[in-house]
Amino acid sequence: MFSSFRSAVRSNILAAGSTWRTCKILTFPFPQKQFSTSAKAAVGPTSMTQKVIAGGALASGLTASFLLYQDSVFAEAMTAAEHGLHPPAYNWSHNGMFDTFDHASIRRGYQVYREVCAACHSLDRVAWRTLVGVSHTNSEVREMAEQFEYDDEPDDQGNPRKRAGKLADYIPGPYANEQAARAANQGAFPPDLSLIVKARHGACDYIFALLTGYPDEPPAGVVLPPGSNYNPYFPGGAIAMGRVLFDDLVEYEDGTPATTSQMAKDVTTFLNWASEPDHDERKQLGLKAIIVLSSLYLISVYVKKFKWAGIKTRKIRFTPPKN
Amino acid sequence: MSKGRKIVLTLTPHQSFYTTLYNTVFKRNSTFVGTIFFAGFLFQPALDSALTAWFENHNKGKLWKDVKLTLNGAAEEDDE
Numbered sequence: 001m002f003s004s005f006r007s008a009v010r011s012n013i014l015a016a017g018s019t020w021r022t023c024k025i026l027t028f029p030f031p032q033k034q035f036s037t038s039a040k041a042a043v044g045p046t047s048m049t050q051k052v053i054a055g056g057a058l059a060s061g062l063t064a065s066f067l068l069y070q071d072s073v074f075a076e077a078m079t080a081a082e083h084g085l086h087p088p089a090y091n092w093s094h095n096g097m098f099d100t101f102d103h104a105s106i107r108r109g110y111q112v113y114r115e116v117c118a119a120c121h122s123l124d125r126v127a128w129r130t131l132v133g134v135s136h137t138n139s140e141v142r143e144m145a146e147q148f149e150y151d152d153e154p155d156d157q158g159n160p161r162k163r164a165g166k167l168a169d170y171i172p173g174p175y176a177n178e179q180a181a182r183a184a185n186q187g188a189f190p191p192d193l194s195l196i197v198k199a200r201h202g203a204c205d206y207i208f209a210l211l212t213g214y215p216d217e218p219p220a221g222v223v224l225p226p227g228s229n230y231n232p233y234f235p236g237g238a239i240a241m242g243r244v245l246f247d248d249l250v251e252y253e254d255g256t257p258a259t260t261s262q263m264a265k266d267v268t269t270f271l272n273w274a275s276e277p278d279h280d281e282r283k284q285l286g287l288k289a290i291i292v293l294s295s296l297y298l299i300s301v302y303v304k305k306f307k308w309a310g311i312k313t314r315k316i317r318f319t320p321p322k323n
Numbered sequence: 324m325s326k327g328r329k330i331v332l333t334l335t336p337h338q339s340f341y342t343t344l345y346n347t348v349f350k351r352n353s354t355f356v357g358t359i360f361f362a363g364f365l366f367q368p369a370l371d372s373a374l375t376a377w378f379e380n381h382n383k384g385k386l387w388k389d390v391k392l393t394l395n396g397a398a399e400e401d402d403e
Binding site for chain 1: 370371374375378381382385386387389390391393394
């Protein structure tokens with residue numbers, strides 16, 4: 001029996017062995033009878049195992065149904081209104097993978113921040129120098145900084161002194177501290193806007209929707225706490241900041257009509273830049289990284305295939321001992 | 324099959340391109356490494372300026388240098 005099997009293998013190998021660089025799966029003509037015992041084993045799991053599996057599936061199905069039912073019986077405290085209305089997805093010109101900010105919009109947005117938002121909101125983490133070459137020229141930013149007073153070193157008698165702002169200074173906020181900010185805003189604290197775009201779900205879309213989303217009247221039945229305003233995008237709907245943007249509130253130097261939505265768009269773009277000052281460079285480097293890394297990857301795939309070709313197509317021959 | 328492999332570099336009067344390439348670049352480690360270094364130095368700025376050109380063209384009109392052109396007397400400013 002075995003010797004006939006062996007000779008069958010040998011003749012098969014020799015037949016296939018005439019072409020050297022081919023990768024073939026050798027099929028051995030096994031006598032069917034030898035494996036006749038396997039027919040019984042192929043029946044599979046016993047009926048006991050089947051029962052256990054079926055029972056487990058039934059139990060988990062029932063548990064899931066029960067939990068789903070339980071969940072549907074009670075109303076959640078966090079309703080859609082509590083979460084705030086989801087903002088629409090706007091078509092920002094910097095949305096694309098390789099799209100930079102619109103720098104003209106950043107420049108207008110700074111003007112809106114300065115003339116409107118800066119009355120209540122600080123911008124602690126933005127230094128004057130970072131505006132240079134982004135939205136303003138060097139001398140413009142110097143001039144802007146000089147209009148603010150900063151603490152200087154004390155004089156020889158130890159008396160505190162003041163000096164004009166420099167490029168290296170950070171943009172000063174409207175209030176000395178949080179208590180002063182709350183006192184001026186009926187107890188509500190206007191958050192620092194440096195990172196606000198990153199700090200809110202919906203990012204730009206949320207800020208824009210919030211600024212433009214004040215209806216003239218709150219919907220019927222909505223009861224607002226004193227000193228608050230209705231805005232469906234703000235979680236809970238009652239926000240301490242009233243509507244601040246109205247048509248023609250500012251006058252743009254480039255002649256862009258200062259509609260409410262234009263100002264909201266510009267200030268949001270500006271705040272997005274404040275949150276992500278590295279945005280433009282990041283996208284440019286990303287392009288480079290994608291090209292370089294994917295080329296290196298493809299080269300490494302090629303080199304691997306090249307180096308392995310000889311090994312993968314090698315055929316191992318077995319020459320049985322002659323006796 | 325059992326004869327083993329033998330690499331024969333025939334030198335004909337007209338050397339093929341690959342023979343020239345092999346002899347000038349790959350044959351000696353010094354020239355090979357030198358070529359890699361030199362190619363690296365050339366490749367980096369070439370790729371950089373090509374990608375920057377594409378990127379700035381792709382975002383034309385939105386960049387700071389476009390805004391700067393619209394400002395009076397800002398052209399001579401150094402704002403890097």
